[in-house]
Each structure stands twice: as structure tokens, then as C-alpha cells.
Amino acid sequence: MNITVAGVKKEFEDGLTVAKLIELENVETPEYVTVTVNDEFVESGTFAETALKDGDTVEFLYFMGGGQPHGN
Amino acid sequence: MAFTNEQLERYSRHIILKEVGAKGQKKLSSAKVLIIGAGGLGAPAALYLAAAGVGTIGIVDADEVDLSNLQRQVIHTTADIGKPKVQSAKETMEAINPDVTVNTYHTFVTSENVLDLIKDYDFILDGTDNFPAKFLINDACVMSKKPFSHAGIIRFRGQLMTYVPGQGPCYRCVFKEPPPKDAVPTCRQAGVIGAMGGVIGSLQAMEAVKYIVGSGDLLTGYLLTFDALKMEWRKIKLPSDTHNCAVCGDHPTITELIDYEQAECTDK
Numbered sequence: 494m495n496i497t498v499a500g501v502k503k504e505f506e507d508g509l510t511v512a513k514l515i516e517l518e519n520v521e522t523p524e525y526v527t528v529t530v531n532d533e534f535v536e537s538g539t540f541a542e543t544a545l546k547d548g549d550t551v552e553f554l555y556f557m558g559g560g561q562p563h564g565n
Numbered sequence: 566m567a568f569t570n571e572q573l574e575r576y577s578r579h580i581i582l583k584e585v586g587a588k589g590q591k592k593l594s595s596a597k598v599l600i601i602g603a604g605g606l607g608a609p610a611a612l613y614l615a616a617a618g619v620g621t622i623g624i625v626d627a628d629e630v631d632l633s634n635l636q637r638q639v640i641h642t643t644a645d646i647g648k649p650k651v652q653s654a655k656e657t658m659e660a661i662n663p664d665v666t667v668n669t670y671h672t673f674v675t676s677e678n679v680l681d682l683i684k685d686y687d688f689i690l691d692g693t694d695n696f697p698a699k700f701l702i703n704d705a706c707v708m709s710k711k712p713f714s715h716a717g718i719i720r721f722r723g724q725l726m727t728y729v730p731g732q733g734p735c736y737r738c739v740f741k742e743p744p745p746k747d748a749v750p751t752c753r754q755a756g757v758i759g760a761m762g763g764v765i766g767s768l769q770a771m772e773a774v775k776y777i778v779g780s781g782d783l784l785t786g787y788l789l790t791f792d793a794l795k796m797e798w799r800k801i802k803l804p805s806d807t808h809n810c811a812v813c814g815d816h817p818t819i820t821e822l823i824d825y826e827q828a829e830c831t832d833k
Contacts, residue, residue: 500799525744534804537741552801554739554788556749557717557724558694 494547511551512540520553527554566591572664576618589778590618594664596777599623599686601674601702603650605762606716606769607692608640613770615658615665619777622658623686625670626650637759674698676822679705688773689713692766696743697825703728703736704822707813712776714769714784719750721758721793723765726784726803727772733786734803735813743825764791 496505498518505514511530515523528535529552535543545551568576568587579585579593598619600607603626614622630638630645630653638650645653651669658667670682674693679701683689689711691702699715706713706728715736716725728735747754768789775781788801812819 522744522749525749527739527741529804532802532804533806534738554801554803555724556696556740556744557719557722558696558699558749 494545496545496547497550499551499553505545509545510541511535511543511545514545514551515540515553518553521555525556528552529554566594572618575662575664579617584780585778589780592777592779593618593774594620596688597621597623597686598688598690598773598777599625599683600690600692601625601682601698602692602694603628603638603640603654604634604692604694605637605718605757605759606766607690608638608654609763609766610690610692610770610773611640611654611658612661613767614773615661615667617770617774618662618664619773620664621666621668621686623668623670623682624651624654625672625674625682626654627671627673637757637762639763674701676701676824679822680709683709683711686711688776690769690773691715692769696749699736700743700825701822704812704819707735707737708820708822714772716765716769718757718761718765719755721761722791723761723793724788724790725765725768725772726788727776729776729783729785730813732783733805734807735810737812737819738807738810738814739788739803741811746826758793761791761793764793 494505494507495502511528520526531550576590579590580587596619598614600611603624628650630641630648630650632646640657641653649671651671655667655669658665683705689706691699691713693699710730712729714725714727772783775783786803786805788803790799807813808815811817
């Protein structure tokens, strides 16, 4: 099946879950990544149960700091 | 208030733009923008906003200029080392454009002061590097119904999004809560290419200017990401359903500001 991951169409075997995709794509800091499938958030903690289907679009959104140290 | 001949000349490249014009330039002159953090992101943003003639610019930062800052924080010079960053930033902005009033706040943002800091400003720029501050600024802007630009930079990457009340997701819609201390690398630990602050900080200034003059489409509902090694930009659509957000959703569970534990980052 075809899944568009971060804007790139790729072929995967059937039965893929979000958790497995995170592993295959070597996502950095996988515990803290935000995932959307077809413009909907996937609840963190449900990645292993969330199955992907042909034609899905997946985005990984990463925490990014930067700028100036600042806070309390 | 009419422009002087000098102002007409200073802002001529803006005024000639149909998306800005004399009307937009007047809006800039009466606008108030607050920049939180006078570092990698805040420095270029402050330079462009001052040059653009934003009438009042507030700048918040508790730090002093350090030698290791100068690789990217282009508003400060070698002669400014040891000086409060807000003071150094103010001097540079006033030297660029005497039309601008710069308010300095030599402090960290906290749950105690953030609402007061943002209340008189039309648009806020988050130029901080740590997640407790980013969440604090987001929540305060949501609660105060203030638009703001969020940005982050690390290594050769940067990203930004814009929040406008009622027009799309906030930062907390996307990232529910700060990662644990040291779970996600900071610039100090991971490094950042100097020009990245210029790229992303300038885009934050761009969003502020567009918001003020009311032209074009803002990055509301999108996360714009930049990978400098690949020279690749992506404008990622964010989910539009904000109903369940803990702070900007229909039934917020976060109704008071939270001081999360501060990550170990001094950027020195």
C-alpha cells in the first residue's frame, strides 16, 4: 500500500501501524513526536493500535526549541 | 498623523507596495509588538521590525550578551558583551530607526509577569528556546486573546507557526505538554547554524508585519518547516479541530498559567 510520509509517497506492507512507521522512518525522539494522519491528530499512546491504510497521509511534527534561553 | 518627508523616504519601499501602502505604514507606526527573547530569533526579528517602523517594540530578556551569542544574535556586537541584551537590542534598534519607541523588560517570563507583559501589545513573537517558556507564552496569548508567532530552531532546522485567536490551532493543540527536561536537545547541546535564526526570525517579523497591515495569509493552521541541509521547505497543514485542546478548546482544563520545570540551558 502507498502512504505519503512527510510529503513523500512510499510503499509499505499491509498491516502497518503508526508505531511501526515511526520505527521504519527512524523518527527522532519518537516518544515526543506529534503524529497526524489525514490532518487529524493521533492520540499519543495509541500509536501501536493505529493502523494505516492505503492512501493515508502521515506527518511527524517535532518539538523544536531554539532562540534564546528564557523562562522562569 | 502625516508622514514627514524623511519618513516618506525611509519607508518608500514599503509605501510603494500595494499590500502595505501609506495606510499600512501608518498601521505599522501605531502598532505595538512584543519580542520575548533577544537571542537567535529575536535579534533579526527586532532588527526588521525596527527598520519597518513598528511604532512600539517591547523586548523581554533576562540575560547579558555573551561571546558565544555573537555567532547568530546579530543585534549585539562585540562591544556589547556583558551588557543586558535588552539594552544592547534597544540601542541597535534606536540607531536603525529613531521613529521607534523601544520598551525593555530585563526579566524572564513567568506565570507571574507574562499576562502583564503582553497586555499592551498587538502581536507577540516567541523567540525563546525552552519549552516551559513556549508553553507559558502560548497559554498566556490564548487566555489574553493575543496573536503570536511561535518558532523553534536547532542544528540546520527551523519551524514556525502563527496563532490568531479563533482562527486555528494553538501551540498546545499540536504539542500537548512540554517534553521532560533534557528529553529533546536544546541549541546549547545540539548547536544551531547562525543564519537559521536570521531565516526563521525574519519570517516571524514577516508574520507580525502582515498581521499588522492585514495583507496576505498568515501561518495560521500551518507549521512551516525548513531544512537547510536539504534546502527544503514544507508547509504542513495542521488539524483544524481545536475543540479538544486543553487551553484553546471548547472546555479548557488549563485555566491558570503553569511554570513548568526549567530545562538546563544557559546558552552560554
